[in-house]
Amino acid sequence: MDDDDQPLIPGLPDDISLRCIARAPISSNPTLSHVSRSWRSVLRSPFPFTLRSQLSIADPILTVSIRRPTTGQSLWYHLLPRPHHHRPLPIPPPPHPTVGSSSVPLGPRLFLLGGSLGVPCAHVQIYDSRLRRWSLGPPMSSPREFSAAAAVRGVIYAFGGCRPSAASWSESLDPAATLPRWSRVPSPHGVRQKWMHGTAVLGGKLLAVADRGGIVFDPAAASWGPVPPALVLGWRGRAAVVGEVLYTYDYLGKVRGYDWEKGEWRQVEGLERELPSFLCGATLANFGGLLCLVWEGRGKERGKETEISYAGVDLSRTEGGGIRGRVVWLECGVLKVPRGSSVSHCVTLEL
Structure with missing residues (x-):
């Protein structure tokens, strides 16, 4: 048979x-x-x-891109940490360059918005991790590079990365619509800026840090406002939200969390012995409720290589209201790339 x-x-x-x-x-x-x-x-x-997904048993899968210093091209990988340790799984390259593009994870799909090779573009590139295939989505109304972008309740929002006077400085896309298309989102001229250096979603609100201060957009109320000054001062661009706390690293390379309700930063305790100081930075992501940190380090081949390492940290509150971290897994040197390479995108998809 x-x-x-x-x-x-x-x-x-x-x-x-x-x-x-x-x-x-x-x-x-x-x-x-x-x-x-x-x-x-x-x-x-x-x-x-x-x-x-229907059975609520989808696994998180870390997806990163590594920008090479000489060509500017990006190498894409899926990373599977312990207990499902597996060698990095290469991902086919997207059809268009991704320099300056913004990344938005939505279930098993990754949306790359805009980007540039000298001129901002309106491309929307979609990677479906189920099929390991790229496709093009509906183009944005405004060409963008280094914009703020995130998904709130299944809707993708993008703003900045273009001239503040642009008619569609802020716009949205519902990928689940029958005919997905970008729609203009009204925004006051007083909040508009061009370059965005970091984006996060906290409490259903989209936060972005820009050249001058930061911006908060509440899609439910269709309202705009400034980010609290204390948050802006401690936000170095790359951040992730876990348990309604925004995490980043300070100028001493220490991981810190910002409590929105209390309006203050707290250093994450308990990481000093197992993790390096992130003086040169790290990329952060929420990995199934863990704080995932990805960083570059010097390789062993006489400085010719850069090694990519990553770790998963379980976070908890102390009795005094502080934050304690416990390293659950640590994967060192999982990728060896040319010296000077850097992590340009890091998101978690669900499979």
């Missing part, structure tokens, strides 16, 4: 078998694909990942 005519799992209906296959860790997919041609076909389709 042809392999395609066999049930996925002998003795079980295929609909039950599909649920069993969907529950297997994604790190086991390369091994499971060798079971049979029918299993390989299933694992290469988006169905198991859609089912994982």
Whole structure:
């Protein structure tokens, strides 16, 4: 009998078998694909990942891009930390350059907005991690580079990265719409700036730090305002929100968290022995409720290489209201890239 005519799992209906296959860790997919041609076909389709999302068992997967110093081109990878440790999985390059583009994760998909090779562009590039394939989305109304962008309740918002006088300085896209298209979001001229250096979503509000202060946009109330001065002073651009606390690093390379309710920064205690000081910076992401830090370090090949390392930190509150971190996993030197390379994008997708 042809392999395609066999049930996925002998003795079980295929609909039950599909649920069993969907529950297997994604790190086991390369091994499971060798079971049979029918299993390989299933694992290469988006169905198991859609089912994982419906069953609320989707796994986080770290997605990074490394910008090479000589060519300016970016190398993209999926990183799977312990306990599902797997070698970095290369991702096909996007169709257009990603220098200056903003990244927005939304479930299993990554949206890259704008970018530049001397001239800002309006491209929207979409990577579907279920199919490991790029496609082009509806272009933005305004060409942008280094803009603020994030998703709030499934809707993508982008602002800045273009002339403050642009008619569509701020706009939004609902990817789930029947015919997705960008719509202008009204914004007062008083808040408009060109370059945005960091973006985060906190309490359903989109926060961005710019050349002069910062901006808060509340989509639910359609209101704009300034970021608290204390937040701006401690925000160095790359940040991540975990448990409604915004985390970044200070000028001494220490990881800190900003409590929005109390309006103050707190250093994360307990990381000094296991993690380096991030004097040269780090990239942060929320990895399934853990704070993930990715950083560059000097390689062992006489300074010819840069090594990429990353760690996952579990965060908790102390009795005095402080923040304590515990390193759950640490992966050192997982990628070796040319000297001078740097992490330009770091997001968490769900598979």
